[in-house]
Amino acid sequence: MYFKLKIWRQKSPEDKGGFQSxxxxxxxxxxxxxxxxxxxxxxxxxxGGEPVHFDHDCREGICGTCGMFINGRPHGPQxxxxxxxxxxxxxxxxxxxxxxxxxxxxxxxxxxxxxxxxAFDRIIQAGGFVSVSTGGVPDANEIPISTSIANEAMDAASxxxxxxxxxxxxxxxxxxxxxxxxxxxxxxxxxxxxxxxRAENMVEQMDKEGFGTCTNTEACEAxxxxxxxxxxxxxxxxxxxxxxxxxxxxxxxxxxxEG
Amino acid sequence: MNWLSQTLTSSLGKKLIxxxxxxxxxxxxxxxxxGNLQLLKxxxxxxxxxxxxxxxxxxxxxILSYLTYICIILHVxxxxxxxxxxxxxxxxxxxxxxxxxxxxxxxxNMGILGTIVLLFLVIHLRSFWYEMHYGxxxxxxxxxxxxxxxxxxxxxxxxxxxxxxxxxVVSMAALAFHLSHGFQSAFQTLGLRHQKYTPIIKSAGLLFxxxxxxxxxxxxxxxYLKNL
Numbered sequence: 297m298y299f300k301l302k303i304w305r306q307k308s309p310e311d312k313g314g315f316q317s318x319x320x321x322x323x324x325x326x327x328x329x330x331x332x333x334x335x336x337x338x339x340x341x342x343x344g345g346e347p348v349h350f351d352h353d354c355r356e357g358i359c360g361t362c363g364m365f366i367n368g369r370p371h372g373p374q375x376x377x378x379x380x381x382x383x384x385x386x387x388x389x390x391x392x393x394x395x396x397x398x399x400x401x402x403x404x405x406x407x408x409x410x411x412x413x414x415a416f417d418r419i420i421q422a423g424g425f426v427s428v429s430t431g432g433v434p435d436a437n438e439i440p441i442s443t444s445i446a447n448e449a450m451d452a453a454s455x456x457x458x459x460x461x462x463x464x465x466x467x468x469x470x471x472x473x474x475x476x477x478x479x480x481x482x483x484x485x486x487x488x489x490x491x492x493x494r495a496e497n498m499v500e501q502m503d504k505e506g507f508g509t510c511t512n513t514e515a516c517e518a519x520x521x522x523x524x525x526x527x528x529x530x531x532x533x534x535x536x537x538x539x540x541x542x543x544x545x546x547x548x549x550x551x552x553x554e555g
Numbered sequence: 556m557n558w559l560s561q562t563l564t565s566s567l568g569k570k571l572i573x574x575x576x577x578x579x580x581x582x583x584x585x586x587x588x589x590g591n592l593q594l595l596k597x598x599x600x601x602x603x604x605x606x607x608x609x610x611x612x613x614x615x616x617x618i619l620s621y622l623t624y625i626c627i628i629l630h631v632x633x634x635x636x637x638x639x640x641x642x643x644x645x646x647x648x649x650x651x652x653x654x655x656x657x658x659x660x661x662x663x664n665m666g667i668l669g670t671i672v673l674l675f676l677v678i679h680l681r682s683f684w685y686e687m688h689y690g691x692x693x694x695x696x697x698x699x700x701x702x703x704x705x706x707x708x709x710x711x712x713x714x715x716x717x718x719x720x721x722x723x724v725v726s727m728a729a730l731a732f733h734l735s736h737g738f739q740s741a742f743q744t745l746g747l748r749h750q751k752y753t754p755i756i757k758s759a760g761l762l763f764x765x766x767x768x769x770x771x772x773x774x775x776x777x778x779y780l781k782n783l
Contacts, residue, residue: 367651540561541562
Protein backbone atom coordinates (compact mmCIF):
# COMPACT_ATOMS: atom_id res chain seq x y z
CA MET A 297 0.00 0.00 0.00
CA TYR A 298 1.05 3.57 -0.68
CA PHE A 299 0.42 6.43 1.74
CA LYS A 300 1.06 10.14 1.89
CA LEU A 301 1.76 11.14 5.48
CA LYS A 302 1.39 14.61 6.95
CA ILE A 303 3.09 14.49 10.34
CA TRP A 304 3.46 17.19 13.00
CA ARG A 305 7.18 17.80 13.63
CA GLN A 306 8.32 19.89 16.58
CA LYS A 307 11.93 19.89 17.83
CA SER A 308 11.25 20.96 21.40
CA PRO A 309 8.49 22.35 23.64
CA GLU A 310 9.59 25.87 22.69
CA ASP A 311 9.77 25.19 18.94
CA LYS A 312 6.82 26.43 16.88
CA GLY A 313 6.56 23.19 14.90
CA GLY A 314 4.77 22.42 11.67
CA PHE A 315 3.63 19.68 9.31
CA GLN A 316 6.09 17.67 7.21
CA SER A 317 4.96 15.52 4.30
CA UNK A 318 6.36 12.05 3.66
CA UNK A 319 5.59 9.37 1.12
CA UNK A 320 5.68 5.70 2.05
CA UNK A 321 5.38 2.79 -0.37
CA UNK A 322 5.20 -0.99 0.06
CA UNK A 323 3.29 -0.79 3.34
CA UNK A 324 1.76 -4.14 4.29
CA UNK A 325 -1.96 -3.97 5.16
CA UNK A 326 -1.19 -6.22 8.14
CA UNK A 327 1.20 -3.71 9.68
CA UNK A 328 0.05 -1.90 12.79
CA UNK A 329 -0.01 1.87 12.61
CA UNK A 330 3.05 2.10 14.85
CA UNK A 331 4.95 -0.42 12.70
CA UNK A 332 4.21 1.79 9.72
CA UNK A 333 5.80 4.73 11.60
CA UNK A 334 8.74 2.41 12.47
CA UNK A 335 9.26 1.73 8.76
CA UNK A 336 9.12 5.45 8.03
CA UNK A 337 11.63 6.13 10.82
CA UNK A 338 14.07 3.49 9.50
CA UNK A 339 13.99 5.12 6.09
CA UNK A 340 14.45 8.57 7.67
CA UNK A 341 17.44 7.32 9.66
CA UNK A 342 19.00 5.72 6.58
CA UNK A 343 18.83 9.12 4.90
CA GLY A 344 20.42 10.70 7.97
CA GLY A 345 17.23 12.43 9.05
CA GLU A 346 15.68 12.72 12.51
CA PRO A 347 13.10 9.97 13.19
CA VAL A 348 9.55 10.92 14.20
CA HIS A 349 9.30 10.75 17.97
CA PHE A 350 6.22 9.04 19.37
CA ASP A 351 5.18 7.35 22.62
CA HIS A 352 4.71 3.59 22.65
CA ASP A 353 5.32 0.69 24.99
CA CYS A 354 3.29 -2.53 25.17
CA ARG A 355 1.85 -2.31 21.64
CA GLU A 356 -1.11 -4.45 22.64
CA GLY A 357 -3.55 -1.83 23.88
CA ILE A 358 -3.13 -2.22 27.62
CA CYS A 359 -0.54 0.33 28.71
CA GLY A 360 -2.03 3.61 27.43
CA THR A 361 1.32 4.98 26.30
CA CYS A 362 0.66 5.42 22.59
CA GLY A 363 -1.69 8.01 21.25
CA MET A 364 -1.86 9.95 18.01
CA PHE A 365 -4.56 12.14 16.51
CA ILE A 366 -5.03 10.40 13.17
CA ASN A 367 -7.13 11.97 10.42
CA GLY A 368 -9.09 14.09 12.87
CA ARG A 369 -9.72 11.42 15.50
CA PRO A 370 -7.78 10.13 18.51
CA HIS A 371 -6.41 6.62 17.89
CA GLY A 372 -7.70 6.80 14.31
CA PRO A 373 -10.94 5.77 12.62
CA GLN A 374 -11.70 2.53 14.50
CA UNK A 375 -13.67 2.36 17.75
CA UNK A 376 -12.49 0.78 20.98
CA UNK A 377 -8.79 0.47 20.16
CA UNK A 378 -5.55 2.30 20.91
CA UNK A 379 -3.23 3.51 18.13
CA UNK A 380 -1.07 0.37 18.46
CA UNK A 381 -4.09 -1.83 17.68
CA UNK A 382 -4.91 0.09 14.51
CA UNK A 383 -3.87 -1.65 11.30
CA UNK A 384 -3.08 -0.20 7.90
CA UNK A 385 -5.91 -2.23 6.36
CA UNK A 386 -8.24 0.32 7.99
CA UNK A 387 -7.05 2.82 5.35
CA UNK A 388 -7.36 2.90 1.58
CA UNK A 389 -4.37 2.61 -0.73
CA UNK A 390 -3.19 6.11 -1.66
CA UNK A 391 -4.79 7.84 1.36
CA UNK A 392 -3.30 10.98 2.86
CA UNK A 393 -3.00 10.45 6.61
CA UNK A 394 -2.63 13.49 8.89
CA UNK A 395 -0.98 12.71 12.23
CA UNK A 396 -1.04 15.23 15.09
CA UNK A 397 -0.18 15.08 18.80
CA UNK A 398 -2.92 15.36 21.48
CA UNK A 399 -3.81 19.06 21.66
CA UNK A 400 -4.48 20.47 25.12
CA UNK A 401 -2.98 23.22 27.25
CA UNK A 402 -2.50 20.60 29.98
CA UNK A 403 -0.70 18.22 27.59
CA UNK A 404 2.23 20.30 26.26
CA UNK A 405 4.15 18.83 23.32
CA UNK A 406 7.61 17.55 24.30
CA UNK A 407 8.73 16.55 20.82
CA UNK A 408 6.91 15.70 17.58
CA UNK A 409 3.99 13.46 18.65
CA UNK A 410 5.10 13.03 22.27
CA UNK A 411 3.08 15.00 24.83
CA UNK A 412 3.58 15.46 28.56
CA UNK A 413 0.69 13.71 30.32
CA UNK A 414 2.04 14.14 33.86
CA ALA A 415 -1.10 16.18 34.65
CA PHE A 416 -2.88 12.81 34.86
CA ASP A 417 -0.27 11.55 37.33
CA ARG A 418 -0.78 14.60 39.55
CA ILE A 419 -4.56 14.03 39.52
CA ILE A 420 -4.00 10.41 40.65
CA GLN A 421 -1.59 11.61 43.33
CA ALA A 422 -4.29 13.96 44.62
CA GLY A 423 -6.62 11.10 45.55
CA GLY A 424 -6.71 8.19 43.14
CA PHE A 425 -5.66 5.65 45.72
CA VAL A 426 -6.79 3.74 48.82
CA SER A 427 -4.77 4.28 52.02
CA VAL A 428 -4.85 0.81 53.49
CA SER A 429 -1.91 -1.41 54.19
CA THR A 430 -1.86 -4.14 51.63
CA GLY A 431 -1.39 -7.57 53.07
CA GLY A 432 -1.84 -10.91 51.41
CA VAL A 433 -4.62 -11.58 48.92
CA PRO A 434 -7.91 -11.63 50.89
CA ASP A 435 -10.12 -14.70 50.79
CA ALA A 436 -12.72 -14.75 48.06
CA ASN A 437 -16.08 -13.36 49.23
CA GLU A 438 -14.54 -12.07 52.44
CA ILE A 439 -15.97 -8.68 51.47
CA PRO A 440 -19.32 -9.18 49.74
CA ILE A 441 -19.67 -7.18 46.51
CA SER A 442 -22.46 -7.76 43.99
CA THR A 443 -21.43 -8.83 40.50
CA SER A 444 -22.98 -5.78 38.86
CA ILE A 445 -21.05 -3.39 41.12
CA ALA A 446 -17.83 -5.37 40.64
CA ASN A 447 -18.33 -5.26 36.86
CA GLU A 448 -19.04 -1.54 36.89
CA ALA A 449 -15.91 -0.88 38.96
CA MET A 450 -13.91 -3.08 36.58
CA ASP A 451 -15.24 -1.13 33.58
CA ALA A 452 -13.99 2.09 35.17
CA ALA A 453 -10.70 0.45 36.12
CA SER A 454 -10.07 -0.50 32.50
CA UNK A 455 -9.01 3.13 31.87
CA UNK A 456 -5.42 3.07 30.63
CA UNK A 457 -4.90 6.83 31.01
CA UNK A 458 -4.00 7.36 27.35
CA UNK A 459 -5.65 10.80 27.19
CA UNK A 460 -7.84 10.14 24.14
CA UNK A 461 -10.80 11.58 26.06
CA UNK A 462 -9.00 14.90 26.46
CA UNK A 463 -7.85 14.79 22.83
CA UNK A 464 -11.37 14.05 21.56
CA UNK A 465 -13.20 16.59 23.71
CA UNK A 466 -13.87 19.92 22.02
CA UNK A 467 -13.15 21.53 25.41
CA UNK A 468 -10.04 19.43 26.17
CA UNK A 469 -11.81 18.23 29.30
CA UNK A 470 -10.34 15.39 31.38
CA UNK A 471 -13.62 14.51 33.08
CA UNK A 472 -13.93 10.99 31.66
CA UNK A 473 -10.45 10.11 32.95
CA UNK A 474 -11.05 11.64 36.39
CA UNK A 475 -14.53 10.11 36.56
CA UNK A 476 -13.18 6.62 35.79
CA UNK A 477 -10.50 6.97 38.47
CA UNK A 478 -13.02 8.22 41.04
CA UNK A 479 -15.62 5.60 40.05
CA UNK A 480 -13.38 2.54 40.23
CA UNK A 481 -12.77 3.22 43.91
CA UNK A 482 -16.04 4.87 44.94
CA UNK A 483 -17.99 1.77 43.91
CA UNK A 484 -16.08 -0.60 46.17
CA UNK A 485 -16.16 -0.88 49.99
CA UNK A 486 -12.39 -0.34 50.26
CA UNK A 487 -12.72 2.98 48.43
CA UNK A 488 -15.77 4.30 50.27
CA UNK A 489 -13.79 5.41 53.34
CA UNK A 490 -11.94 8.15 51.48
CA UNK A 491 -14.64 8.77 48.85
CA UNK A 492 -15.38 12.35 49.87
CA UNK A 493 -11.84 13.70 50.09
CA ARG A 494 -10.93 11.77 46.95
CA ALA A 495 -13.66 13.40 44.86
CA GLU A 496 -12.85 16.85 46.26
CA ASN A 497 -9.10 16.60 45.80
CA MET A 498 -9.08 14.99 42.37
CA VAL A 499 -11.57 17.49 40.92
CA GLU A 500 -9.59 20.35 42.48
CA GLN A 501 -6.37 19.05 40.93
CA MET A 502 -8.10 18.57 37.55
CA ASP A 503 -9.15 22.24 37.65
CA LYS A 504 -5.63 23.33 38.66
CA GLU A 505 -4.16 21.52 35.66
CA GLY A 506 -6.21 23.72 33.34
CA PHE A 507 -8.40 21.13 31.61
CA GLY A 508 -11.67 22.32 30.08
CA THR A 509 -15.13 21.49 31.38
CA CYS A 510 -17.54 18.85 30.14
CA THR A 511 -20.43 19.85 27.87
CA ASN A 512 -21.75 16.28 27.54
CA THR A 513 -20.99 15.94 23.82
CA GLU A 514 -20.14 12.26 24.50
CA ALA A 515 -17.13 12.43 22.15
CA CYS A 516 -14.87 10.98 24.89
CA GLU A 517 -17.06 7.91 25.28
CA ALA A 518 -17.03 7.36 21.51
CA UNK A 519 -13.23 7.64 21.26
CA UNK A 520 -12.15 5.88 24.47
CA UNK A 521 -10.14 2.77 23.52
CA UNK A 522 -11.65 1.04 26.55
CA UNK A 523 -15.18 2.34 25.80
CA UNK A 524 -15.64 3.87 29.23
CA UNK A 525 -19.03 5.58 29.45
CA UNK A 526 -20.52 8.88 30.58
CA UNK A 527 -22.27 7.01 33.37
CA UNK A 528 -19.00 7.45 35.29
CA UNK A 529 -19.03 11.22 34.76
CA UNK A 530 -22.54 11.32 36.25
CA UNK A 531 -21.21 9.35 39.23
CA UNK A 532 -18.25 11.70 39.63
CA UNK A 533 -20.65 14.67 39.65
CA UNK A 534 -22.79 13.03 42.33
CA UNK A 535 -19.74 12.09 44.38
CA UNK A 536 -18.36 15.63 44.13
CA UNK A 537 -21.57 17.52 44.94
CA UNK A 538 -22.32 15.16 47.82
CA UNK A 539 -18.75 15.41 49.15
CA UNK A 540 -18.73 19.20 48.90
CA UNK A 541 -21.90 19.66 50.92
CA UNK A 542 -21.13 17.08 53.59
CA UNK A 543 -17.38 16.56 53.96
CA UNK A 544 -15.31 17.71 56.93
CA UNK A 545 -12.78 19.44 54.68
CA UNK A 546 -12.73 23.07 55.77
CA UNK A 547 -10.07 25.73 55.88
CA UNK A 548 -8.65 26.59 59.33
CA UNK A 549 -10.58 29.86 59.33
CA UNK A 550 -13.89 28.13 58.67
CA UNK A 551 -13.53 25.51 61.38
CA UNK A 552 -15.52 26.10 64.55
CA UNK A 553 -13.29 25.29 67.47
CA GLU A 554 -15.29 23.84 70.28
CA GLY A 555 -14.36 22.96 73.82
CA MET B 556 -12.44 31.02 50.12
CA ASN B 557 -15.23 29.26 52.00
CA TRP B 558 -16.42 25.81 50.99
CA LEU B 559 -19.57 27.00 49.25
CA SER B 560 -17.94 29.57 46.97
CA GLN B 561 -15.12 27.10 46.38
CA THR B 562 -17.70 24.56 45.20
CA LEU B 563 -19.54 27.00 42.95
CA THR B 564 -16.35 28.32 41.33
CA SER B 565 -15.01 24.83 40.58
CA SER B 566 -15.51 23.37 37.10
CA LEU B 567 -18.29 21.11 38.36
CA GLY B 568 -19.84 23.97 40.33
CA LYS B 569 -20.12 26.14 37.23
CA LYS B 570 -21.69 23.24 35.37
CA LEU B 571 -24.12 22.81 38.27
CA ILE B 572 -25.25 26.43 37.87
CA UNK B 573 -25.70 25.93 34.11
CA UNK B 574 -27.80 22.81 34.71
CA UNK B 575 -29.99 24.25 37.48
CA UNK B 576 -30.68 27.54 35.70
CA UNK B 577 -31.34 25.62 32.48
CA UNK B 578 -33.85 23.33 34.19
CA UNK B 579 -35.61 26.31 35.76
CA UNK B 580 -35.86 27.93 32.32
CA UNK B 581 -37.39 24.70 31.00
CA UNK B 582 -40.07 25.02 33.71
CA UNK B 583 -40.53 28.66 32.74
CA UNK B 584 -41.00 27.71 29.08
CA UNK B 585 -43.73 25.25 30.06
CA UNK B 586 -45.61 27.90 32.04
CA UNK B 587 -45.12 30.55 29.37
CA UNK B 588 -46.44 28.20 26.69
CA UNK B 589 -49.56 27.25 28.67
CA GLY B 590 -50.37 30.95 29.09
CA ASN B 591 -49.69 31.80 25.47
CA LEU B 592 -52.08 29.12 24.25
CA GLN B 593 -54.81 31.67 25.19
CA LEU B 594 -53.82 33.42 21.96
CA LEU B 595 -55.34 30.56 20.01
CA LYS B 596 -58.77 31.12 21.60
CA UNK B 597 -61.22 32.77 19.25
CA UNK B 598 -62.50 35.36 21.75
CA UNK B 599 -60.96 38.57 20.45
CA UNK B 600 -58.11 38.32 22.91
CA UNK B 601 -60.07 38.47 26.19
CA UNK B 602 -58.55 35.33 27.72
CA UNK B 603 -55.06 36.43 26.66
CA UNK B 604 -55.45 39.96 28.04
CA UNK B 605 -56.76 38.67 31.36
CA UNK B 606 -53.85 36.25 31.51
CA UNK B 607 -51.39 39.10 30.76
CA UNK B 608 -52.92 41.17 33.58
CA UNK B 609 -52.70 38.23 35.97
CA UNK B 610 -49.04 37.66 35.07
CA UNK B 611 -48.03 41.29 35.68
CA UNK B 612 -49.97 41.95 38.86
CA UNK B 613 -49.91 38.77 40.98
CA UNK B 614 -47.21 38.88 43.70
CA UNK B 615 -46.23 35.18 43.48
CA UNK B 616 -45.80 35.49 39.72
CA UNK B 617 -43.63 38.59 40.31
CA ILE B 618 -41.24 36.54 42.45
CA LEU B 619 -41.16 33.80 39.81
CA SER B 620 -40.48 36.34 37.07
CA TYR B 621 -37.54 37.83 38.99
CA LEU B 622 -36.22 34.29 39.45
CA THR B 623 -36.54 33.81 35.69
CA TYR B 624 -34.56 37.03 34.96
CA ILE B 625 -31.84 35.88 37.36
CA CYS B 626 -31.70 32.44 35.74
CA ILE B 627 -31.42 33.88 32.23
CA ILE B 628 -28.62 36.22 33.28
CA LEU B 629 -26.72 33.50 35.20
CA HIS B 630 -27.15 30.99 32.36
CA VAL B 631 -25.70 33.49 29.87
CA UNK B 632 -22.85 34.70 32.10
CA UNK B 633 -21.78 31.19 33.09
CA UNK B 634 -21.94 29.98 29.49
CA UNK B 635 -19.53 32.81 28.58
CA UNK B 636 -17.20 32.02 31.49
CA UNK B 637 -17.17 28.30 30.62
CA UNK B 638 -16.75 28.89 26.87
CA UNK B 639 -13.76 31.20 27.41
CA UNK B 640 -12.24 28.68 29.85
CA UNK B 641 -12.80 25.80 27.43
CA UNK B 642 -11.27 27.70 24.51
CA UNK B 643 -8.17 28.37 26.63
CA UNK B 644 -7.88 24.66 27.42
CA UNK B 645 -6.92 24.02 23.79
CA UNK B 646 -4.73 26.92 22.59
CA UNK B 647 -3.53 25.09 19.44
CA UNK B 648 -6.36 23.66 17.35
CA UNK B 649 -6.19 20.47 15.32
CA UNK B 650 -5.44 20.85 11.61
CA UNK B 651 -7.87 18.03 10.83
CA UNK B 652 -10.80 17.37 13.15
CA UNK B 653 -13.69 15.00 12.46
CA UNK B 654 -15.97 15.72 15.39
CA UNK B 655 -19.08 14.71 13.46
CA UNK B 656 -17.90 11.10 13.76
CA UNK B 657 -17.95 11.08 17.55
CA UNK B 658 -20.63 13.57 18.63
CA UNK B 659 -23.82 15.24 17.44
CA UNK B 660 -23.84 18.76 16.00
CA UNK B 661 -26.22 20.27 18.57
CA UNK B 662 -24.07 19.17 21.51
CA UNK B 663 -21.06 21.00 20.06
CA ASN B 664 -22.93 24.17 19.10
CA MET B 665 -24.94 25.06 22.20
CA GLY B 666 -23.23 28.47 22.25
CA ILE B 667 -24.34 29.42 18.73
CA LEU B 668 -27.87 28.11 19.33
CA GLY B 669 -28.01 29.88 22.68
CA THR B 670 -26.86 33.15 21.12
CA ILE B 671 -29.70 32.99 18.57
CA VAL B 672 -32.16 32.36 21.40
CA LEU B 673 -30.68 35.26 23.40
CA LEU B 674 -30.90 37.70 20.46
CA PHE B 675 -34.49 36.59 19.92
CA LEU B 676 -35.17 37.15 23.62
CA VAL B 677 -33.96 40.76 23.44
CA ILE B 678 -36.27 41.52 20.48
CA HIS B 679 -39.13 39.56 22.06
CA LEU B 680 -38.85 41.32 25.43
CA ARG B 681 -38.60 44.73 23.75
CA SER B 682 -41.76 44.06 21.72
CA PHE B 683 -44.03 42.71 24.43
CA TRP B 684 -42.53 42.63 27.92
CA TYR B 685 -41.26 46.23 27.74
CA GLU B 686 -44.48 47.48 26.13
CA MET B 687 -46.60 45.75 28.76
CA HIS B 688 -44.56 47.11 31.67
CA TYR B 689 -43.40 50.53 30.50
CA GLY B 690 -45.03 51.27 27.12
CA UNK B 691 -48.34 52.99 26.43
CA UNK B 692 -50.75 50.23 25.56
CA UNK B 693 -54.37 50.91 24.55
CA UNK B 694 -56.90 49.59 27.06
CA UNK B 695 -60.01 47.56 26.47
CA UNK B 696 -63.09 47.00 28.62
CA UNK B 697 -64.66 43.61 29.20
CA UNK B 698 -67.92 42.85 31.00
CA UNK B 699 -67.33 42.93 34.74
CA UNK B 700 -63.56 43.28 34.29
CA UNK B 701 -63.00 47.04 34.04
CA UNK B 702 -60.31 48.60 31.87
CA UNK B 703 -57.34 46.32 31.15
CA UNK B 704 -54.34 46.65 28.86
CA UNK B 705 -54.99 45.27 25.38
CA UNK B 706 -51.70 43.41 24.83
CA UNK B 707 -53.53 41.17 22.37
CA UNK B 708 -53.77 44.08 19.92
CA UNK B 709 -49.99 44.66 20.15
CA UNK B 710 -49.38 40.95 19.56
CA UNK B 711 -51.68 40.83 16.53
CA UNK B 712 -50.03 43.95 15.04
CA UNK B 713 -46.55 42.45 15.54
CA UNK B 714 -47.48 39.11 14.02
CA UNK B 715 -49.08 40.64 10.97
CA UNK B 716 -45.54 41.43 9.73
CA UNK B 717 -44.05 38.55 7.80
CA UNK B 718 -40.41 39.18 8.83
CA UNK B 719 -41.45 39.06 12.46
CA UNK B 720 -43.19 35.72 11.99
CA UNK B 721 -40.13 34.31 10.21
CA UNK B 722 -37.87 35.55 13.03
CA UNK B 723 -40.03 33.71 15.54
CA VAL B 724 -40.10 30.46 13.60
CA VAL B 725 -36.31 30.47 13.04
CA SER B 726 -35.64 31.30 16.69
CA MET B 727 -37.93 28.52 17.88
CA ALA B 728 -36.03 26.09 15.64
CA ALA B 729 -32.80 27.17 17.35
CA LEU B 730 -34.50 26.73 20.74
CA ALA B 731 -35.60 23.23 19.71
CA PHE B 732 -32.04 22.18 18.90
CA HIS B 733 -30.74 23.88 22.08
CA LEU B 734 -33.27 21.95 24.18
CA SER B 735 -32.66 18.64 22.40
CA HIS B 736 -29.20 18.60 23.96
CA GLY B 737 -29.76 20.81 27.00
CA PHE B 738 -32.67 18.91 28.55
CA GLN B 739 -30.89 15.58 28.98
CA SER B 740 -27.50 17.24 29.47
CA ALA B 741 -28.78 19.03 32.59
CA PHE B 742 -29.75 15.72 34.18
CA GLN B 743 -26.36 14.21 33.29
CA THR B 744 -24.56 17.16 34.89
CA LEU B 745 -26.62 16.81 38.07
CA GLY B 746 -25.52 13.17 38.17
CA LEU B 747 -29.11 12.00 37.71
CA ARG B 748 -28.34 9.04 35.54
CA HIS B 749 -29.76 5.57 35.91
CA GLN B 750 -30.40 2.71 33.52
CA LYS B 751 -34.09 2.85 34.38
CA TYR B 752 -34.66 6.58 34.12
CA THR B 753 -32.13 7.97 31.62
CA PRO B 754 -33.95 6.51 28.57
CA ILE B 755 -37.17 8.15 29.84
CA ILE B 756 -35.36 11.48 30.43
CA LYS B 757 -33.87 11.36 26.93
CA SER B 758 -37.23 10.57 25.27
CA ALA B 759 -39.07 13.17 27.33
CA GLY B 760 -36.36 15.72 26.51
CA LEU B 761 -36.67 15.08 22.80
CA LEU B 762 -40.46 15.28 22.95
CA PHE B 763 -40.24 18.54 24.93
CA UNK B 764 -37.64 19.95 22.50
CA UNK B 765 -39.95 19.33 19.54
CA UNK B 766 -43.38 20.01 21.04
CA UNK B 767 -42.78 23.21 23.04
CA UNK B 768 -40.94 25.26 20.35
CA UNK B 769 -43.41 23.97 17.73
CA UNK B 770 -46.38 25.21 19.77
CA UNK B 771 -44.61 28.55 20.40
CA UNK B 772 -43.96 28.93 16.65
CA UNK B 773 -47.55 27.99 15.86
CA UNK B 774 -48.90 31.16 17.49
CA UNK B 775 -47.32 33.82 15.22
CA UNK B 776 -48.02 31.64 12.16
CA UNK B 777 -51.67 31.18 13.23
CA UNK B 778 -52.21 34.89 13.88
CA TYR B 779 -50.46 35.88 10.64
CA LEU B 780 -52.61 33.51 8.56
CA LYS B 781 -55.82 34.52 10.40
CA ASN B 782 -55.23 38.19 9.60
CA LEU B 783 -54.16 37.86 5.97
